[in-house]
Amino acid sequence: MDRREFLKCSVAAVLGLGFPFLLPATGEAAFSGAGGPTIYKRSLHFNSYAKRSSTDSIVIHHTGLSVDKDSTVQEIHRLHQQENGWAGIGYHYLIHKNGKIDQGRAPEQVGAHAWKHNGNTIGICVAGNFNLARPTASQINSLNALVAWLCMQYRLNPTRKDTILGHCDLNSTDCPGKHLYSLLGNVRRYCREFD
Numbered sequence: 001m002d003r004r005e006f007l008k009c010s011v012a013a014v015l016g017l018g019f020p021f022l023l024p025a026t027g028e029a030a031f032s033g034a035g036g037p038t039i040y041k042r043s044l045h046f047n048s049y050a051k052r053s054s055t056d057s058i059v060i061h062h063t064g065l066s067v068d069k070d071s072t073v074q075e076i077h078r079l080h081q082q083e084n085g086w087a088g089i090g091y092h093y094l095i096h097k098n099g100k101i102d103q104g105r106a107p108e109q110v111g112a113h114a115w116k117h118n119g120n121t122i123g124i125c126v127a128g129n130f131n132l133a134r135p136t137a138s139q140i141n142s143l144n145a146l147v148a149w150l151c152m153q154y155r156l157n158p159t160r161k162d163t164i165l166g167h168c169d170l171n172s173t174d175c176p177g178k179h180l181y182s183l184l185g186n187v188r189r190y191c192r193e194f195d
């Protein structure tokens with residue numbers, strides 16, 4: 001890919017178009033924003049679509065199932081759509097145990113992850129139960145890279161107290177689990193240095 005083509009893809013990714021310039025054998029499409037991590041885009045059908053009017057905070061979640069395990073984006077999509085009756089998966093991103101980042105909702109879409117705060121926030125879910133276990137090093141690396149990149153894309157100041165939040169900062173929940181929540185200070189520091 002030449003530089004011009006790369007820039008074109010980067011701009012497409014930044015605009016949330018998810019321009020697929022890598023097509024691995026499994027049929028998944030991946031894209032990277034300029035200076036951002038690789039994000040895998042899955043083909044998911046959403047029942048409705050509403051555009052988010054502003055982006056002020058990034059909210060971190062865990063899947064929080066009864067056992068600490070990985071989940072596919074399709075599993076969560078099915079659960080949120082069929083069990084909860086939502087438009088589809090509520091999170092914008094899912095970070096797997098191996099650090100791979102999947103896109104859930106389109107970045108510009110209103111999420112369903114933090115009650116009363118979906119209109120101006122992005123939701124990132126880290127797969128696992130972090131009351132029972134610790135996130136993997138790969139998950140932390142990907143979380144740092146993704147949050148730092150989102151701060152750049154949306155011009156968010158990572159030093160502000162309400163920019164990078166745990167779900168429990170907004171709603172009555174123990175999400176994202178004590179072992180992940182205790183690491184959010186490190187994520188903020190990483191983003192500050194990256195900025």
Ligand SMILES: [Zn+2]
Pocket residue numbers: 060061062113167173175176
């Ligand atoms: Zn949550």
